[in-house]
Amino acid sequence: MEEKVGLAWHRLVTHWANNRFPDAAVNLSQLSRATAILFRALGGNHALMVQAGSATLHQARRNWLQILAGSDRKEDLAWVDHEALRLPPIIDYYSDAALNRKLYFWLAALCAVDNRTHLPWLQHNQQATQWLIENYPGLAADYTQLVQAEIRRRPSIEKLPEDAARLEHAIRQALLVPGSIKQLPSARWSHAPVLLWLRPASSSNEVFLAENEQDSTHTDHNAQQKDEIRRTSRRVELPKRKGGLLLFHPESIFSWGEYARVEHETSENDDDNLVQAADDLDEISIATDSQRTAKSLRMTLELPTRHIDTSALGSDEMLLPEWDYRTRERRINQCCVKLQPMANNAPCALPEHLLTLQRRLRRQFAALLPVRQRLKAQRDGLEIDIDPFIRHLSHRTDSDNRFYLDQRKHERDLSCLLLADLSLSTEAWAGENYRIIDAIRDSLFLFAETLSDIHDRFALYGFNSKLRTNIHLYPLKSFEEVYDAGIRGRINQIASAHYTRMGAAIRYATTILSRQKTRERLLLLLSDGKPNDSDHYEGRYGIEDTRDAILSAKKMGIRPFCITIDQDAHDYLPHIFGKENFTVIRKPSQLPRNLSFLYAQLTR
Amino acid sequence: MNNASNNILKSIPPTTDTHIAPPPYFSNENEISLFEQAYHNRLPVLIKGPTGCGKTRFVEHMAARLGLTIHTVSCHDDLSAADLIGRHLINHSGTYWVDGPLTQAVRYGGICYLDEIVEARKDTTVILHALSDNRRILPIDRTGEILSAHPQFMLVISYNPGYQHLLKGLKPSTRQRFVALTFDFPNAAREAEIVQTESGISAAIAKQLVTLAQALRNTANHDLEEIPGTRLLVNAARLIQSGCEPRRACQAAITECLSDEPEIVNALANIVSAVFAG
Numbered sequence: 001m002e003e004k005v006g007l008a009w010h011r012l013v014t015h016w017a018n019n020r021f022p023d024a025a026v027n028l029s030q031l032s033r034a035t036a037i038l039f040r041a042l043g044g045n046h047a048l049m050v051q052a053g054s055a056t057l058h059q060a061r062r063n064w065l066q067i068l069a070g071s072d073r074k075e076d077l078a079w080v081d082h083e084a085l086r087l088p089p090i091i092d093y094y095s096d097a098a099l100n101r102k103l104y105f106w107l108a109a110l111c112a113v114d115n116r117t118h119l120p121w122l123q124h125n126q127q128a129t130q131w132l133i134e135n136y137p138g139l140a141a142d143y144t145q146l147v148q149a150e151i152r153r154r155p156s157i158e159k160l161p162e163d164a165a166r167l168e169h170a171i172r173q174a175l176l177v178p179g180s181i182k183q184l185p186s187a188r189w190s191h192a193p194v195l196l197w198l199r200p201a202s203s204s205n206e207v208f209l210a211e212n213e214q215d216s217t218h219t220d221h222n223a224q225q226k227d228e229i230r231r232t233s234r235r236v237e238l239p240k241r242k243g244g245l246l247l248f249h250p251e252s253i254f255s256w257g258e259y260a261r262v263e264h265e266t267s268e269n270d271d272d273n274l275v276q277a278a279d280d281l282d283e284i285s286i287a288t289d290s291q292r293t294a295k296s297l298r299m300t301l302e303l304p305t306r307h308i309d310t311s312a313l314g315s316d317e318m319l320l321p322e323w324d325y326r327t328r329e330r331r332i333n334q335c336c337v338k339l340q341p342m343a344n345n346a347p348c349a350l351p352e353h354l355l356t357l358q359r360r361l362r363r364q365f366a367a368l369l370p371v372r373q374r375l376k377a378q379r380d381g382l383e384i385d386i387d388p389f390i391r392h393l394s395h396r397t398d399s400d401n402r403f404y405l406d407q408r409k410h411e412r413d414l415s416c417l418l419l420a421d422l423s424l425s426t427e428a429w430a431g432e433n434y435r436i437i438d439a440i441r442d443s444l445f446l447f448a449e450t451l452s453d454i455h456d457r458f459a460l461y462g463f464n465s466k467l468r469t470n471i472h473l474y475p476l477k478s479f480e481e482v483y484d485a486g487i488r489g490r491i492n493q494i495a496s497a498h499y500t501r502m503g504a505a506i507r508y509a510t511t512i513l514s515r516q517k518t519r520e521r522l523l524l525l526l527s528d529g530k531p532n533d534s535d536h537y538e539g540r541y542g543i544e545d546t547r548d549a550i551l552s553a554k555k556m557g558i559r560p561f562c563i564t565i566d567q568d569a570h571d572y573l574p575h576i577f578g579k580e581n582f583t584v585i586r587k588p589s590q591l592p593r594n595l596s597f598l599y600a601q602l603t604r
Numbered sequence: 605m606n607n608a609s610n611n612i613l614k615s616i617p618p619t620t621d622t623h624i625a626p627p628p629y630f631s632n633e634n635e636i637s638l639f640e641q642a643y644h645n646r647l648p649v650l651i652k653g654p655t656g657c658g659k660t661r662f663v664e665h666m667a668a669r670l671g672l673t674i675h676t677v678s679c680h681d682d683l684s685a686a687d688l689i690g691r692h693l694i695n696h697s698g699t700y701w702v703d704g705p706l707t708q709a710v711r712y713g714g715i716c717y718l719d720e721i722v723e724a725r726k727d728t729t730v731i732l733h734a735l736s737d738n739r740r741i742l743p744i745d746r747t748g749e750i751l752s753a754h755p756q757f758m759l760v761i762s763y764n765p766g767y768q769h770l771l772k773g774l775k776p777s778t779r780q781r782f783v784a785l786t787f788d789f790p791n792a793a794r795e796a797e798i799v800q801t802e803s804g805i806s807a808a809i810a811k812q813l814v815t816l817a818q819a820l821r822n823t824a825n826h827d828l829e830e831i832p833g834t835r836l837l838v839n840a841a842r843l844i845q846s847g848c849e850p851r852r853a854c855q856a857a858i859t860e861c862l863s864d865e866p867e868i869v870n871a872l873a874n875i876v877s878a879v880f881a882g
Binding site: 041042046138391578 | 692825868870
């Protein structure tokens with residue numbers, strides 16, 4: 001009963017204190033692509049994606065109702081970092097949905113303005129606003145509306161104490177006439193957050209921690225990240241002490257806003273409310289622990305950059321470089337690629353469930369590919385060739401009587417290497433009794449069947465990685481081998497494991513392709529997500545390295561193309577491959593059928 | 605009838621009217637003098653550049669400037685050598701030969717401009733080889749004629765390097781016979797000037813249109829396959845000049861022409877709204 005009354009009271013007070021407009025709410029998910037395009041159009045970096053950012057804690061004065069309700073301690077502000085453009089997950093500040101929408105576009109535009117000039121927060125926001133207003137009259141009109149709405153939303157000057165009123169007045173002046181305020185007057189409280197400006201830079205003193213590159217097999221696919229929100233966090237070191245002080249229950253995260261350097265024993269907890277708890281924390285501290293729990297919470301954390309081990313590898317295996325976008329250098333001998341021939345592969349026939357599709361593809365391919373070429377001036381043929389006939393009439397030469405058109409098979413001078421991602425993520429279910437890896441296996445089967453039918457030169461490789469020292473390449477079929485039951489046996493054996501260090505695999509495939517003597521060389525990449533590994537190889541680092549590998553391949557005259565089933569691929573693949581060099585398959589189950597058709601389209 | 609078979613008619617030489625004023629062209633760098641030098645040295649010219657950056661206008665301008673006729677052929681994937689060289693046709697008295705645009709230019713002088721040459725079939729480019737080196741000859745195997753190029757003949761080809769099929773490109777052996785000029789979009793001030801001259805629009809709107817174009821070009825390769833050329837801006841400016849509301853004009857003449865994906869078109873409309881106040 002007490003609990004119920006408490007809950008009702010909380011709801012009521014929160015409702016009173018609430019100054020939001022849920023009816024006019026606009027979600028980032030509806031606008032993420034449109035804001036991303038505006039961001040890029042106004043000069044934003046192409047490698048950055050749009051993501052939801054976490055709310056920012058502020059020290060502004062709250063009214064008694066907000067204090068009572070315990071609300072409004074945080075505000076959703078936008079910012080841009082080296083990985084992404086972070087926008088509020090939802091905007092419902094204004095009563096007009098159109099205005100909330102305009103705020104999204106305004107923030108995306110503000111993020112796009114060059115922020116390499118390290119001006120203080122106040123100056124930067126004013127200057128960026130000024131620049132946008134001068135150059136984009138449409139945005140300027142929106143800005144005027146937004147400023148009016150923002151000023152109505154802000155605490156009224158009359159009700160504020162004197163110093164806070166002065167501060168608020170200055171903020172309003174800076175909003176109305178950008179560039180007019182050089183410095184804010186000091187006040188006891190911080191001003192209310194300015195929604196039209198970007199977040200002030202974080203000042204947390206960050207702890208950098210070098211971590212051993214250990215065999216981290218800890219990939220918990222049960223752990224679901226329910227949102228895409230980026231959480232402010234830092235790395236800390238766990239004290240090396242035996243014996244814990246307390247039993248740590250994850251729900252106590254409610255009360256642990258600041259990290260105390262005390263080791264807790266970890267225990268199982270079946271509370272589903274962990275996401276809420278994480279949201280309530282201002283900053284999340286992360287430490288490495290040897291123990292594992294069955295339940296885990298996956299979230300995207302905004303961590304300071306880890307120290308990266310960049311020592312060159314020295315071994316006699318195939319060593320490849322890796323690109324570091326931060327230093328803009330291609331470090332040599334960073335990755336070690338190991339060829340892993342498939343062992344114990346019993347020869348096998350084409351799986352029965354593919355037979356019908358294979359027959360249909362074979363029929364359709366005969367029509368799709370221009371494997372036939374029209375030959376003019378033949379002695380015999382299907383149609384009359386009018387040109388030599390007229391020539392014959394005009395010259396009256398009896399010797400030349402080749403008046404027919406014929407058709408003949410056309411030699412296709414190309415080699416194609418298909419590189420399939422065999423990382424653990426392909427273990428995910430794509431439908432009932434059908435995993436992504438099954439879709440990839442079926443695709444490989446049908447692709448090989450089709451290409452051997454039309455006599456194109458092709459090779460099949462699979463890859464996955466376990467850190468930069470163990471990049472496995474599985475040769476399923478080399479260019480020299482003939483596709484037969486033995487090769488089918490190898491395809492049948494493919495299994496998923498580990499991660500996706502895409503750059504190194506592409507560089508290796510490039511070296512194989514560059515040895516091919518054909519006029520055209522195609523590199524098809526079959527992927528299910530972003531490049532990643534269990535070390536620093538993730539996010540922008542992985543994307544930029546893969547991009548570098550693709551650019552090198554293009555320089556060597558190889559034509560790369562990516563086929564992915566990742567529905568979010570539009571965020572990063574254009575940067576890696578270019579707009580026209582990739583395609584997204586909506587359903588993994590469509591992959592086996594579509595792969596061969598795509599190949600036909602690409603090479604017809 | 606017997607005579608008719610030997611009666612190889614040559615088409616009438618085109619009349620060269622050197623008094624046409626050259627269509628306006630705003631030079632970017634030194635391409636006008638380079639083109640003139642190539643013409644005087646009888647070198648063929650290759651022009652590379654994105655769609656709508658002024659390649660065709662430049663060639664027309666140069667033709668008028670040098671007082672040459674221009675034979676423009678827009679290449680397509682079914683364009684055969686016969687379409688360029690010429691063919692026999694039949695009339696009531698038998699057959700007769702008709703020069704193609706290339707042969708005409710070779711025979712009587714003038715510029716033969718092959719637009720988007722990579723689109724043409726591979727055998728088409730081979731016939732250009734003997735014409736584009738120091739031999740300057742065009743063998744016409746159907747009539748047995750070996751035609752030496754007129755002193756005023758000039759070969760100009762163009763293509764758009766950004767727009768390529770996976771398996772189409774210009775062969776190095778072809779490419780290396782030409783003097784190459786790379787075209788890009790003019791800088792903002794000059795582009796605004798071009799839009800203004802071509803459409804008669806006010807300087808302020810011309811500037812806004814160029815701002816829009818530059819924003820759209822920033823998204824190239826990521827969201828758009830093709831970036832908007834100056835031509836699209838001129839089209840939009842003409843619509844605005846004749847009374848169309850600017851946002852509507854940009855939508856019709858620019859954004860809808862750049863993509864067919866509704867999501868992208870909507871996103872581009874936001875960029876238009878950022879530039880033009882409603």
